[in-house]
Amino acid sequence: MSNPAIICVAITGSVPTKADNPAVPVTLSEQIESTHAAFEAGAAIAHCHVRDDEGKPTSDAERFARLKEGIEAHCPGMIIQLSTGGRSGSGLERGGMLPLRPDMASLSVGSNNFPTRVYENSPQLIEWLAYEMRTYDVKPEIEAFDLSHIYHAKLMHDRGEIPETPYVQFVMGVKNAMPAVKRVFDFYVETVHELFGPYAPWCAAGVGRHQAEVNKWAAEAGGHLRT
Amino acid sequence: MSNPAIICVAITGSVPTKADNPAVPVTLSEQIESTHAAFEAGAAIAHCHVRDDEGKPTSDAERFARLKEGIEAHCPGMIIQLSTGGRSGSGLERGGMLPLRPDMASLSVGSNNFPTRVYENSPQLIEWLAYEMRTYDVKPEIEAFDLSHIYHAKLMHDRGEIPETPYVQFVMGVKNAMPAVKRVFDFYVETVHELFGPYAPWCAAGVGRHQAEVNKWAAEAGGHLRT
Numbered sequence: 306m307s308n309p310a311i312i313c314v315a316i317t318g319s320v321p322t323k324a325d326n327p328a329v330p331v332t333l334s335e336q337i338e339s340t341h342a343a344f345e346a347g348a349a350i351a352h353c354h355v356r357d358d359e360g361k362p363t364s365d366a367e368r369f370a371r372l373k374e375g376i377e378a379h380c381p382g383m384i385i386q387l388s389t390g391g392r393s394g395s396g397l398e399r400g401g402m403l404p405l406r407p408d409m410a411s412l413s414v415g416s417n418n419f420p421t422r423v424y425e426n427s428p429q430l431i432e433w434l435a436y437e438m439r440t441y442d443v444k445p446e447i448e449a450f451d452l453s454h455i456y457h458a459k460l461m462h463d464r465g466e467i468p469e470t471p472y473v474q475f476v477m478g479v480k481n482a483m484p485a486v487k488r489v490f491d492f493y494v495e496t497v498h499e500l501f502g503p504y505a506p507w508c509a510a511g512v513g514r515h516q517a518e519v520n521k522w523a524a525e526a527g528g529h530l531r532t
Numbered sequence: 533m534s535n536p537a538i539i540c541v542a543i544t545g546s547v548p549t550k551a552d553n554p555a556v557p558v559t560l561s562e563q564i565e566s567t568h569a570a571f572e573a574g575a576a577i578a579h580c581h582v583r584d585d586e587g588k589p590t591s592d593a594e595r596f597a598r599l600k601e602g603i604e605a606h607c608p609g610m611i612i613q614l615s616t617g618g619r620s621g622s623g624l625e626r627g628g629m630l631p632l633r634p635d636m637a638s639l640s641v642g643s644n645n646f647p648t649r650v651y652e653n654s655p656q657l658i659e660w661l662a663y664e665m666r667t668y669d670v671k672p673e674i675e676a677f678d679l680s681h682i683y684h685a686k687l688m689h690d691r692g693e694i695p696e697t698p699y700v701q702f703v704m705g706v707k708n709a710m711p712a713v714k715r716v717f718d719f720y721v722e723t724v725h726e727l728f729g730p731y732a733p734w735c736a737a738g739v740g741r742h743q744a745e746v747n748k749w750a751a752e753a754g755g756h757l758r759t
Protein backbone atom coordinates (compact mmCIF):
# COMPACT_ATOMS: atom_id res chain seq x y z
CA MET A 306 0.00 0.00 0.00
CA SER A 307 1.37 3.41 -0.92
CA ASN A 308 -0.40 5.17 1.92
CA PRO A 309 -0.52 2.83 4.90
CA ALA A 310 -3.07 3.52 7.61
CA ILE A 311 -1.79 4.67 10.96
CA ILE A 312 -3.18 2.51 13.73
CA CYS A 313 -4.00 4.19 16.99
CA VAL A 314 -4.57 1.88 19.92
CA ALA A 315 -6.81 2.88 22.81
CA ILE A 316 -5.64 0.45 25.44
CA THR A 317 -8.21 1.01 28.12
CA GLY A 318 -10.70 3.70 27.26
CA SER A 319 -12.59 5.21 30.13
CA VAL A 320 -15.70 3.06 30.34
CA PRO A 321 -14.93 -0.68 30.71
CA THR A 322 -14.01 -2.08 34.10
CA LYS A 323 -12.49 -5.35 35.26
CA ALA A 324 -16.03 -6.37 36.19
CA ASP A 325 -17.07 -6.04 32.51
CA ASN A 326 -14.00 -7.80 31.19
CA PRO A 327 -11.18 -9.18 33.37
CA ALA A 328 -8.78 -8.77 30.41
CA VAL A 329 -9.10 -4.95 30.39
CA PRO A 330 -5.73 -3.49 31.42
CA VAL A 331 -6.33 -1.09 34.26
CA THR A 332 -3.16 -0.82 36.34
CA LEU A 333 -0.27 1.16 34.94
CA SER A 334 1.91 -1.91 34.41
CA GLU A 335 -0.93 -3.71 32.65
CA GLN A 336 -1.49 -0.67 30.42
CA ILE A 337 2.20 -0.39 29.56
CA GLU A 338 2.52 -4.08 28.67
CA SER A 339 -0.67 -4.00 26.65
CA THR A 340 0.55 -0.90 24.75
CA HIS A 341 3.89 -2.61 24.18
CA ALA A 342 2.14 -5.60 22.63
CA ALA A 343 0.09 -3.33 20.35
CA PHE A 344 3.26 -1.41 19.39
CA GLU A 345 4.99 -4.66 18.44
CA ALA A 346 1.91 -5.52 16.37
CA GLY A 347 2.18 -2.22 14.47
CA ALA A 348 0.21 0.41 16.38
CA ALA A 349 1.83 3.84 15.93
CA ILE A 350 -0.21 5.95 18.36
CA ALA A 351 -1.21 5.15 21.93
CA HIS A 352 -4.41 6.90 23.04
CA CYS A 353 -4.26 6.90 26.83
CA HIS A 354 -6.67 7.19 29.71
CA VAL A 355 -5.69 6.49 33.32
CA ARG A 356 -7.55 5.03 36.26
CA ASP A 357 -7.32 5.63 39.98
CA ASP A 358 -6.74 2.90 42.57
CA GLU A 359 -10.42 1.95 42.46
CA GLY A 360 -10.24 1.59 38.67
CA LYS A 361 -12.25 4.78 38.06
CA PRO A 362 -11.27 7.23 35.27
CA THR A 363 -9.16 10.13 36.52
CA SER A 364 -7.24 13.07 35.06
CA ASP A 365 -4.46 12.72 37.63
CA ALA A 366 -1.32 14.18 36.03
CA GLU A 367 0.99 12.06 38.18
CA ARG A 368 -0.54 8.83 36.83
CA PHE A 369 -0.38 10.14 33.29
CA ALA A 370 3.30 10.97 33.85
CA ARG A 371 4.10 7.42 34.94
CA LEU A 372 2.14 5.89 32.05
CA LYS A 373 3.93 8.18 29.58
CA GLU A 374 7.35 7.29 31.00
CA GLY A 375 6.53 3.59 30.83
CA ILE A 376 5.38 3.76 27.22
CA GLU A 377 8.43 5.83 26.24
CA ALA A 378 10.70 3.21 27.79
CA HIS A 379 8.95 0.17 26.31
CA CYS A 380 7.85 1.59 22.93
CA PRO A 381 10.52 3.95 21.59
CA GLY A 382 9.10 6.21 18.87
CA MET A 383 5.45 5.50 19.63
CA ILE A 384 3.28 8.63 19.50
CA ILE A 385 1.68 9.24 22.88
CA GLN A 386 -1.76 10.84 22.97
CA LEU A 387 -3.26 11.65 26.36
CA SER A 388 -7.01 12.01 26.77
CA THR A 389 -8.51 15.28 28.00
CA GLY A 390 -11.96 13.71 27.64
CA GLY A 391 -14.69 14.44 30.09
CA ARG A 392 -15.35 11.01 31.53
CA SER A 393 -12.56 11.64 34.01
CA GLY A 394 -13.36 15.16 35.16
CA SER A 395 -15.42 18.20 34.30
CA GLY A 396 -13.36 21.35 34.63
CA LEU A 397 -9.83 22.61 34.24
CA GLU A 398 -8.45 19.40 35.79
CA ARG A 399 -9.14 17.85 32.38
CA GLY A 400 -6.06 19.64 31.06
CA GLY A 401 -3.83 18.95 34.07
CA MET A 402 -1.63 16.51 32.15
CA LEU A 403 -0.81 18.88 29.27
CA PRO A 404 2.33 20.28 30.97
CA LEU A 405 3.76 16.76 30.50
CA ARG A 406 4.10 17.77 26.83
CA PRO A 407 2.77 14.55 25.29
CA ASP A 408 3.00 14.36 21.49
CA MET A 409 -0.76 14.66 21.21
CA ALA A 410 -3.90 15.09 23.31
CA SER A 411 -7.54 14.62 22.49
CA LEU A 412 -9.61 17.82 22.26
CA SER A 413 -13.40 17.96 22.21
CA VAL A 414 -14.61 21.15 20.53
CA GLY A 415 -18.34 20.98 21.19
CA SER A 416 -20.94 19.52 23.52
CA ASN A 417 -23.23 16.55 22.93
CA ASN A 418 -25.08 13.89 24.82
CA PHE A 419 -23.55 10.70 26.17
CA PRO A 420 -25.49 7.58 27.16
CA THR A 421 -26.67 8.94 30.51
CA ARG A 422 -25.65 12.59 30.63
CA VAL A 423 -24.54 15.74 28.84
CA TYR A 424 -20.92 15.71 27.70
CA GLU A 425 -20.17 19.31 28.63
CA ASN A 426 -17.42 21.17 26.82
CA SER A 427 -18.14 24.84 27.34
CA PRO A 428 -16.72 27.39 24.89
CA GLN A 429 -14.47 28.64 27.70
CA LEU A 430 -13.10 25.16 28.52
CA ILE A 431 -12.42 24.40 24.85
CA GLU A 432 -10.58 27.67 24.37
CA TRP A 433 -8.48 27.04 27.48
CA LEU A 434 -7.58 23.45 26.57
CA ALA A 435 -6.51 24.61 23.09
CA TYR A 436 -4.46 27.39 24.69
CA GLU A 437 -2.71 24.92 26.98
CA MET A 438 -1.97 22.64 24.02
CA ARG A 439 -0.34 25.53 22.17
CA THR A 440 1.59 26.49 25.29
CA TYR A 441 3.03 23.00 25.74
CA ASP A 442 3.36 22.22 22.02
CA VAL A 443 0.84 19.37 22.10
CA LYS A 444 -0.89 18.44 18.83
CA PRO A 445 -4.64 18.11 19.35
CA GLU A 446 -6.74 15.28 17.96
CA ILE A 447 -10.19 16.78 17.45
CA GLU A 448 -12.91 14.44 18.72
CA ALA A 449 -15.89 14.95 16.39
CA PHE A 450 -18.98 13.56 18.10
CA ASP A 451 -21.19 15.47 15.66
CA LEU A 452 -20.92 17.30 12.35
CA SER A 453 -20.71 20.84 13.72
CA HIS A 454 -17.58 19.87 15.65
CA ILE A 455 -15.65 19.56 12.38
CA TYR A 456 -16.80 23.05 11.39
CA HIS A 457 -15.82 24.33 14.82
CA ALA A 458 -12.31 22.91 14.38
CA LYS A 459 -12.09 24.89 11.13
CA LEU A 460 -13.15 28.07 12.91
CA MET A 461 -10.55 27.49 15.64
CA HIS A 462 -7.89 26.85 13.00
CA ASP A 463 -8.84 30.08 11.19
CA ARG A 464 -8.53 31.96 14.50
CA GLY A 465 -5.10 30.44 15.16
CA GLU A 466 -6.33 28.45 18.16
CA ILE A 467 -5.36 25.22 16.38
CA PRO A 468 -2.14 26.17 14.59
CA GLU A 469 -1.70 23.19 12.26
CA THR A 470 -4.32 21.58 10.04
CA PRO A 471 -6.74 19.98 12.50
CA TYR A 472 -6.46 16.20 12.76
CA VAL A 473 -10.05 15.08 13.21
CA GLN A 474 -11.31 11.84 14.65
CA PHE A 475 -14.91 10.84 13.88
CA VAL A 476 -16.43 9.16 16.92
CA MET A 477 -19.44 7.09 15.95
CA GLY A 478 -21.77 4.75 17.77
CA VAL A 479 -21.86 6.49 21.17
CA LYS A 480 -25.43 6.21 22.45
CA ASN A 481 -27.26 9.59 22.30
CA ALA A 482 -24.52 11.09 20.10
CA MET A 483 -23.85 10.26 16.42
CA PRO A 484 -24.75 6.70 15.42
CA ALA A 485 -22.45 4.63 13.18
CA VAL A 486 -24.10 5.38 9.82
CA LYS A 487 -22.20 5.03 6.54
CA ARG A 488 -23.73 8.03 4.76
CA VAL A 489 -22.75 10.25 7.71
CA PHE A 490 -19.26 8.78 7.71
CA ASP A 491 -18.98 9.59 3.99
CA PHE A 492 -20.19 13.12 4.61
CA TYR A 493 -17.67 13.54 7.43
CA VAL A 494 -14.84 12.55 5.06
CA GLU A 495 -16.14 14.98 2.42
CA THR A 496 -16.35 17.69 5.06
CA VAL A 497 -12.73 17.21 6.11
CA HIS A 498 -11.67 17.43 2.47
CA GLU A 499 -13.85 20.47 1.87
CA LEU A 500 -12.52 22.33 4.91
CA PHE A 501 -8.92 21.15 5.17
CA GLY A 502 -7.99 20.02 1.66
CA PRO A 503 -7.90 16.70 -0.17
CA TYR A 504 -4.83 15.41 1.68
CA ALA A 505 -5.86 16.29 5.21
CA PRO A 506 -5.51 13.22 7.44
CA TRP A 507 -8.36 12.03 9.63
CA CYS A 508 -9.23 8.98 11.66
CA ALA A 509 -12.36 7.23 12.81
CA ALA A 510 -13.42 5.25 15.84
CA GLY A 511 -16.51 3.11 16.20
CA VAL A 512 -17.45 2.55 19.79
CA GLY A 513 -18.19 -0.92 21.19
CA ARG A 514 -19.89 -3.21 18.69
CA HIS A 515 -19.38 -0.66 15.89
CA GLN A 516 -15.58 -0.78 16.04
CA ALA A 517 -14.95 -3.34 13.28
CA GLU A 518 -17.43 -1.74 10.89
CA VAL A 519 -16.11 1.80 11.29
CA ASN A 520 -12.52 0.55 10.99
CA LYS A 521 -13.43 -1.10 7.70
CA TRP A 522 -15.00 2.13 6.39
CA ALA A 523 -11.94 4.12 7.49
CA ALA A 524 -9.45 1.72 5.90
CA GLU A 525 -11.38 1.75 2.61
CA ALA A 526 -11.67 5.54 2.56
CA GLY A 527 -7.99 6.16 3.29
CA GLY A 528 -8.27 7.21 6.92
CA HIS A 529 -6.46 6.13 10.03
CA LEU A 530 -7.91 3.66 12.53
CA ARG A 531 -8.53 3.59 16.25
CA THR A 532 -8.61 0.07 17.58
CA MET B 533 -47.60 27.11 -6.14
CA SER B 534 -48.81 23.59 -5.63
CA ASN B 535 -47.15 23.16 -2.27
CA PRO B 536 -47.08 26.51 -0.50
CA ALA B 537 -44.58 27.00 2.29
CA ILE B 538 -45.91 27.32 5.81
CA ILE B 539 -44.54 30.42 7.45
CA CYS B 540 -43.76 30.26 11.13
CA VAL B 541 -43.23 33.56 12.86
CA ALA B 542 -41.03 33.85 15.93
CA ILE B 543 -42.19 37.14 17.31
CA THR B 544 -39.68 37.71 20.04
CA GLY B 545 -37.17 34.90 20.39
CA SER B 546 -35.33 34.76 23.67
CA VAL B 547 -32.23 36.77 22.99
CA PRO B 548 -32.97 40.31 21.74
CA THR B 549 -33.92 42.98 24.25
CA LYS B 550 -35.43 46.44 23.95
CA ALA B 551 -31.90 47.74 24.44
CA ASP B 552 -30.82 45.94 21.25
CA ASN B 553 -33.86 47.01 19.27
CA PRO B 554 -36.68 49.14 20.66
CA ALA B 555 -39.07 47.56 18.10
CA VAL B 556 -38.78 44.07 19.68
CA PRO B 557 -42.17 43.17 21.14
CA VAL B 558 -41.63 42.14 24.74
CA THR B 559 -44.81 42.77 26.70
CA LEU B 560 -47.70 40.37 26.19
CA SER B 561 -49.85 42.93 24.41
CA GLU B 562 -46.99 43.88 22.10
CA GLN B 563 -46.42 40.20 21.33
CA ILE B 564 -50.09 39.58 20.62
CA GLU B 565 -50.39 42.57 18.28
CA SER B 566 -47.17 41.68 16.52
CA THR B 567 -48.38 38.07 16.05
CA HIS B 568 -51.71 39.38 14.78
CA ALA B 569 -49.93 41.48 12.16
CA ALA B 570 -47.86 38.47 11.06
CA PHE B 571 -51.03 36.33 10.93
CA GLU B 572 -52.74 38.90 8.68
CA ALA B 573 -49.63 38.82 6.50
CA GLY B 574 -49.88 35.03 6.11
CA ALA B 575 -47.96 33.42 8.95
CA ALA B 576 -49.58 30.11 9.94
CA ILE B 577 -47.58 29.20 13.06
CA ALA B 578 -46.63 31.40 15.98
CA HIS B 579 -43.44 30.27 17.76
CA CYS B 580 -43.65 31.81 21.21
CA HIS B 581 -41.27 32.75 23.99
CA VAL B 582 -42.29 34.86 26.97
CA ARG B 583 -40.46 37.42 29.09
CA ASP B 584 -40.73 38.38 32.73
CA ASP B 585 -41.32 41.94 33.97
CA GLU B 586 -37.62 42.74 33.52
CA GLY B 587 -37.76 41.53 29.92
CA LYS B 588 -35.78 38.38 30.68
CA PRO B 589 -36.74 35.00 29.14
CA THR B 590 -38.89 32.86 31.43
CA SER B 591 -40.79 29.58 31.27
CA ASP B 592 -43.59 30.95 33.46
CA ALA B 593 -46.73 28.97 32.56
CA GLU B 594 -49.05 31.78 33.60
CA ARG B 595 -47.49 34.16 31.06
CA PHE B 596 -47.61 31.52 28.37
CA ALA B 597 -51.31 30.99 29.18
CA ARG B 598 -52.10 34.68 28.71
CA LEU B 599 -50.12 34.88 25.47
CA LYS B 600 -51.87 31.77 24.14
CA GLU B 601 -55.31 33.16 25.01
CA GLY B 602 -54.48 36.45 23.34
CA ILE B 603 -53.27 34.83 20.13
CA GLU B 604 -56.32 32.53 20.05
CA ALA B 605 -58.60 35.55 20.36
CA HIS B 606 -56.81 37.72 17.78
CA CYS B 607 -55.66 35.05 15.31
CA PRO B 608 -58.33 32.33 15.02
CA GLY B 609 -56.89 29.17 13.48
CA MET B 610 -53.27 30.12 13.93
CA ILE B 611 -51.10 27.22 15.14
CA ILE B 612 -49.55 28.06 18.49
CA GLN B 613 -46.12 26.65 19.28
CA LEU B 614 -44.66 27.31 22.72
CA SER B 615 -40.92 27.15 23.30
CA THR B 616 -39.45 24.69 25.78
CA GLY B 617 -35.98 25.98 24.85
CA GLY B 618 -33.29 26.31 27.42
CA ARG B 619 -32.64 30.02 27.34
CA SER B 620 -35.46 30.46 29.81
CA GLY B 621 -34.65 27.74 32.33
CA SER B 622 -32.62 24.61 32.80
CA GLY B 623 -34.69 21.86 34.37
CA LEU B 624 -38.23 20.56 34.48
CA GLU B 625 -39.61 24.11 34.55
CA ARG B 626 -38.88 24.13 30.82
CA GLY B 627 -41.96 21.94 30.31
CA GLY B 628 -44.21 23.79 32.75
CA MET B 629 -46.38 25.24 29.96
CA LEU B 630 -47.17 21.90 28.29
CA PRO B 631 -50.34 21.31 30.38
CA LEU B 632 -51.78 24.31 28.49
CA ARG B 633 -52.05 21.89 25.56
CA PRO B 634 -50.69 24.21 22.86
CA ASP B 635 -50.87 22.82 19.30
CA MET B 636 -47.10 22.43 19.24
CA ALA B 637 -44.01 22.91 21.36
CA SER B 638 -40.34 23.02 20.47
CA LEU B 639 -38.29 20.02 21.60
CA SER B 640 -34.51 19.87 21.66
CA VAL B 641 -33.28 16.29 21.46
CA GLY B 642 -29.56 16.72 22.03
CA SER B 643 -27.00 19.03 23.58
CA ASN B 644 -24.69 21.49 21.87
CA ASN B 645 -22.85 24.71 22.52
CA PHE B 646 -24.40 28.17 22.42
CA PRO B 647 -22.45 31.42 22.07
CA THR B 648 -21.32 31.57 25.69
CA ARG B 649 -22.36 28.27 27.30
CA VAL B 650 -23.44 24.67 26.94
CA TYR B 651 -27.06 24.22 25.84
CA GLU B 652 -27.82 21.30 28.14
CA ASN B 653 -30.55 18.85 27.22
CA SER B 654 -29.85 15.72 29.21
CA PRO B 655 -31.24 12.40 28.01
CA GLN B 656 -33.54 12.40 31.07
CA LEU B 657 -34.92 15.90 30.36
CA ILE B 658 -35.53 15.08 26.70
CA GLU B 659 -37.38 11.90 27.59
CA TRP B 660 -39.52 13.73 30.13
CA LEU B 661 -40.40 16.63 27.80
CA ALA B 662 -41.43 14.14 25.09
CA TYR B 663 -43.51 12.25 27.66
CA GLU B 664 -45.28 15.45 28.71
CA MET B 665 -45.97 16.31 25.07
CA ARG B 666 -47.59 12.91 24.54
CA THR B 667 -49.57 13.31 27.77
CA TYR B 668 -51.01 16.68 26.72
CA ASP B 669 -51.27 15.87 23.01
CA VAL B 670 -48.74 18.52 21.95
CA LYS B 671 -46.97 18.02 18.62
CA PRO B 672 -43.22 18.53 18.99
CA GLU B 673 -41.10 20.55 16.60
CA ILE B 674 -37.64 18.99 16.78
CA GLU B 675 -34.95 21.66 17.01
CA ALA B 676 -31.94 20.24 15.15
CA PHE B 677 -28.87 22.23 16.18
CA ASP B 678 -26.64 19.49 14.76
CA LEU B 679 -26.87 16.46 12.50
CA SER B 680 -27.09 13.80 15.20
CA HIS B 681 -30.25 15.47 16.51
CA ILE B 682 -32.14 14.39 13.37
CA TYR B 683 -30.97 10.82 13.92
CA HIS B 684 -32.01 11.04 17.55
CA ALA B 685 -35.51 12.14 16.53
CA LYS B 686 -35.69 9.02 14.37
CA LEU B 687 -34.67 6.85 17.32
CA MET B 688 -37.30 8.48 19.54
CA HIS B 689 -39.91 7.97 16.84
CA ASP B 690 -38.94 4.29 16.52
CA ARG B 691 -39.31 3.92 20.29
CA GLY B 692 -42.74 5.57 20.24
CA GLU B 693 -41.56 8.62 22.17
CA ILE B 694 -42.49 10.83 19.21
CA PRO B 695 -45.70 9.23 17.93
CA GLU B 696 -46.10 10.99 14.56
CA THR B 697 -43.44 11.55 11.92
CA PRO B 698 -41.05 14.03 13.54
CA TYR B 699 -41.32 17.58 12.23
CA VAL B 700 -37.73 18.80 12.21
CA GLN B 701 -36.49 22.36 12.21
CA PHE B 702 -32.88 22.95 11.16
CA VAL B 703 -31.39 25.74 13.26
CA MET B 704 -28.36 27.24 11.57
CA GLY B 705 -26.05 30.13 12.30
CA VAL B 706 -26.01 29.94 16.11
CA LYS B 707 -22.45 30.73 17.21
CA ASN B 708 -20.63 27.60 18.48
CA ALA B 709 -23.35 25.32 17.07
CA MET B 710 -23.97 24.56 13.35
CA PRO B 711 -23.04 27.40 10.99
CA ALA B 712 -25.30 28.35 8.08
CA VAL B 713 -23.63 26.31 5.33
CA LYS B 714 -25.46 25.28 2.17
CA ARG B 715 -23.92 21.81 1.82
CA VAL B 716 -24.95 20.99 5.40
CA PHE B 717 -28.45 22.32 4.74
CA ASP B 718 -28.67 20.06 1.67
CA PHE B 719 -27.48 17.08 3.71
CA TYR B 720 -30.04 17.86 6.42
CA VAL B 721 -32.84 17.78 3.82
CA GLU B 722 -31.52 14.48 2.41
CA THR B 723 -31.31 13.10 5.95
CA VAL B 724 -34.96 13.95 6.65
CA HIS B 725 -35.98 12.26 3.40
CA GLU B 726 -33.81 9.25 4.14
CA LEU B 727 -35.17 8.79 7.66
CA PHE B 728 -38.78 9.97 7.36
CA GLY B 729 -39.65 9.55 3.68
CA PRO B 730 -39.71 11.83 0.65
CA TYR B 731 -42.79 13.75 1.77
CA ALA B 732 -41.82 14.40 5.37
CA PRO B 733 -42.17 18.12 6.13
CA TRP B 734 -39.36 20.10 7.68
CA CYS B 735 -38.51 23.72 8.29
CA ALA B 736 -35.40 25.81 8.67
CA ALA B 737 -34.37 28.86 10.64
CA GLY B 738 -31.29 30.96 10.12
CA VAL B 739 -30.39 32.94 13.17
CA GLY B 740 -29.66 36.66 13.04
CA ARG B 741 -27.93 37.75 9.85
CA HIS B 742 -28.39 34.28 8.34
CA GLN B 743 -32.19 34.45 8.36
CA ALA B 744 -32.78 35.64 4.79
CA GLU B 745 -30.26 33.22 3.31
CA VAL B 746 -31.60 30.14 5.12
CA ASN B 747 -35.19 31.13 4.27
CA LYS B 748 -34.24 31.30 0.60
CA TRP B 749 -32.66 27.82 0.74
CA ALA B 750 -35.74 26.45 2.53
CA ALA B 751 -38.20 27.98 0.07
CA GLU B 752 -36.24 26.62 -2.89
CA ALA B 753 -35.95 23.14 -1.38
CA GLY B 754 -39.64 22.85 -0.50
CA GLY B 755 -39.42 23.40 3.23
CA HIS B 756 -41.24 25.66 5.61
CA LEU B 757 -39.82 28.91 6.89
CA ARG B 758 -39.24 30.48 10.26
CA THR B 759 -39.16 34.26 10.04
Ligand SMILES: [Zn+2]
Nearest residue numbers: 318352388390
Ligand atom coordinates in the same frame (compact mmCIF):
# COMPACT_ATOMS: atom_id res chain seq x y z
ZN1 LIG C 1 -10.39 8.29 24.77
Ligand SMILES: [Zn+2]
Nearest residue numbers: 337338341379
Ligand atom coordinates in the same frame (compact mmCIF):
# COMPACT_ATOMS: atom_id res chain seq x y z
ZN1 LIG D 1 7.12 -3.98 27.66
Ligand SMILES: [Zn+2]
Nearest residue numbers: 545579615617
Ligand atom coordinates in the same frame (compact mmCIF):
# COMPACT_ATOMS: atom_id res chain seq x y z
ZN1 LIG E 1 -37.50 29.74 19.98
Ligand SMILES: [Zn+2]
Nearest residue numbers: 564565568606
Ligand atom coordinates in the same frame (compact mmCIF):
# COMPACT_ATOMS: atom_id res chain seq x y z
ZN1 LIG F 1 -54.97 42.00 17.31
